[in-house]
Amino acid sequence: MDLESILKSAILASISILLLIVFGITIRRILRGIYFSRLDRERERLKKKINMFLEGKVPINSTELKFPEKSIQWQALEDLLLKARESASNQNKMRITKLLEKLGYPTFYQRMLKSGNRWQRSLAADKLGRIGSESSTRHLLEALRDPEIEVRSVALRSLGRIPDPKAFPLLMTWLPRITTEEEGVFASTLKNTLIKLGESVVPAILSKMDECDEEMQALLIECLGEIGTPKASQALIRKLTHPNPEIRAKAARALGKIGDPSAIPSLLESGSDPVWFVRLQVCRALGRMGNGKIIDFLCQRLTDENWQVRAAAAESLRQMGFPAFSALIKILMEGEDRYAREQIAEEMQRSGIVDELIDALEHPENEKAEMSKQFLSSLVKLKVTSLMRHASFFHPSEKVRAEIKKILNYLE
């Protein structure tokens, strides 16, 4: 074959492919147009019936809504019911699930979970989760053994959507070996699923946690923190002394999220942990707990060698509000660490607390007005004056404007 005939063949092939593409686009557009206009019509027609059903006017065993599988009406009905289920009350959610069960949707998708096509299996797993029928739990648990990570991941996510207590023990038997998965996809889905399952899964997590490897332990600790039940506090307190600093930090963070005051003494002990990010999580945790006893500890951490720990301590103190302000004023006025002082000043400005303090200059309670004055004066010493300068011109209260001018003039 010479070059000329190669070129000619290539030209012919290019023209054919181009025509094929144009033809393909046209046919596809026409077919999709027909399909979607029919689907829209069916949706519109069925919408009234669905509304009547949700209002309790159509009985649940109605045969009016029974359509052949995969038909356009069947598709339209599924779309409408699943959409309605997303925003429905719990009672209506259950009614929709029951209706979908009666109409055979879960059985259809349970069958689809055995399809040879991974996209179909993933889609089926997703639909089963959205339908929320407990009859699908077993099938979804089986899908966790699917060779495709995609299918396993969607199945796991769907299990989180069906809070079926029967699923927990079986799901927990999977835990120690999930970490051997190469992909992180599964781990992140697992976290979300366990958090969605909520408090009911906590006993099962606690019984399995110590058997898991460190990576999985860290993941479970995070979940316990997000679930936020005090039932997990003791187990988490024990993890504060774990040899792995990652686990200690996660345990401190989780304890902060749970907010159980019984954890404060142990957290205070961990406040001098040799690893900085454990100390950082301890500061944040104690800040979240908002207990007056820990103000001194957080003030000490404002001079931590690591700036991120100092920032976390300042942020925690800010979150605690007025009870912490007097301690903060003391640091702002007497503290030797300029960095810590600046850190507090920054947090106060960003969060709008400086604005609150400016407004409080005309507070009917003298004590609060005085505290505000002291605080603002200490900010002027740090040359943090922009917000005050702005307020000295634009604050609606003349009294406040005058007070601020006094503070600015007096100290500058």
Next chain:
Amino acid sequence: MDWISDEFLISLIVGFNYFVLFYFAFTNTVYLILLSVSAKVALNQLFRSRYAGYQEIASSPLTPPVSILVPANNEKLTIVDTVESLLDLDYPIHEVIVINDGSTDETLETLIQHFRLRKVDLIYRPITPTTPVKGFYTSPEFPNLMVIDKPKSGKPDSLNVGINACRSPYFCTVDADTVLEKDALLKLIKPILEYPEEVVSCGGIVRVMDGCTVEHGRVTKIELPKKSILMFQVVEYLRAFLFGRTGWSALNCLLILSGAFSLFKKKIVQEVGGYSLQTVTEDFELIVRLHRHMKEKKEKYKILFIPEPVSWTQVPNRYVMLARQRRRWQRGLATVLISNIRMFFNPKYGRIGLFAMPYTFFIELLGPVVELLGYVAIPLAYYFKILNVEMFWLFLLLALLYGIFLSIGAIFLEEITYRRYPRWTSVLRLMLYGIFENLGYRQLNAWWRLQALFQLVFRKDSWERATRRRFRVSSSTQKEDKN
């Protein structure tokens, strides 16, 4: 000059012709591979989108916070729309940081007035060294918005300021003339949630906004622009993103993510020293440096492009501006490739060093030079009577058809996957421009790229800036604004 005999010239021309044939075959084979890979990836994405679970991401407490960095220099006309669209994104925790890069058109004043911002005294920690910051502006009404004012020092430096000031583990760069779709960030974070350790950066698609209607910083009606210069760019963007970047990303050889809409792991970017100030294509330079850094550290990593998250941006609407933009891109390409020449054919850098970098150098950078030499060689071949005219026309026709095939292929990908242009007339116009762009526009582009190489050689590499236009807003919005 006896040695330049006719025989020598003839052998040179014949040799060059064979080289061109090989060059053409190689380039187009790579394009074909990219198109096939992209088609597969796009279809996979399409199937996945049916069960993507974005709502789970939106409601999950584990979704990481993201800082959106918007460098702005004289963006008064578009900045409010852009910031509004960013503040209103469907994402659990995000902050928007606008870095005003010494604007002289009241960009800062517009922001202060619209968002009722006030100057605050914050601490600035220049972990990556930058020019000093003039001021920080925040408002308790918009707690997740901060504006940083600084003297003019360029986009890369502004981005470095933003990186230093942001408080999230991930940051997303967005151009000031770009608006994001409401769920764009949610879609962009998905690969990071799936592979949190490995993904160091990912980018979404950038589409041409001209012609579309924008209301309150959101594209509400998608239409194609009327001007041909804009239409050419619509087709070009579809081709570059839908099959170019998708394909390179699937091969883990992606060398560029658009600065208009990309997400980065802050820690890694700080490790490599932030954006470089020595280039005019800082987005490309950073991605190459990230590759180099990760390969040298011998760590597993991913730099991904995903076509689902959508951003809409303005493109140049005059040929003078377009030419400037393309010359700038080409100069940036050249400087980055030359400064990383040690990566070429170096097995230490894997596919990036062995394939992606040399390919970009020989095909993307030197493509216009080969084209120019072709224009010289053809008359010479004709003069020496060694040009087979029939073969020449056949070859030219094939080259044109192949170019058209690639453009139409990208439109086909768009049509079977994302289908943002639902009107029949739109798809027809896209196809027509897919054909016409090969008859003049592409050659014009090659000429600009060639000019850029000359500018680089003769050191005429001044910054060539684009001018901004107000987004096209719907009449209802205009009425509201007037009221």
